[in-house]
Amino acid sequence: MNPDQETNDAPAPARRPTILRRLLSHHELATLLLLLHAPIDASAKPEIPQLHEAGLIETISSDAGASHIRLTPEGNAVLRGLGVK
Template identity: 90%
Template sequence: MNQPDHNTNDTPAPARRPTMLRRLLSHHELATLLLLLHAPIDASAKPEIPRLHEAGLIETVSGDAGASHIRLTREGNAVLRGLGVK
């Protein structure tokens, strides 16, 4: 017996950024998040920056002098809170 399909939502799901919940953080990535908890750092300061940026845990902001700095996003702060840091 065929049952009717109750899913009438034909709109595609919005594209999502990968989250850190899909993979474990390395100890270097955790250390970088902890550094960012206390102060923004230079965009080229750590090699883990691109992976954390792709995951949406950090963001780049421009400073007054035009220099860019990295800081935690809401998601990055949530990861640290989940670890009991904040």
């Protein structure tokens, strides 16, 4: 082994998927626009799992125990990139 090369036995950290890896559907964009104005019920839209996996939305719980969905900073950045914000 070349002494100038570093060894790294630690596993690589899991990379979070980014929106740049795929295009959003028109339904996903519409859901982001809905979330721009107010959190929605976690079961309100079928696009929620894909947007959550992409890191564009997050689940929050209210004091009453109900779950709601809101935009993450990355989700806000997507909308700003589209000129919405």
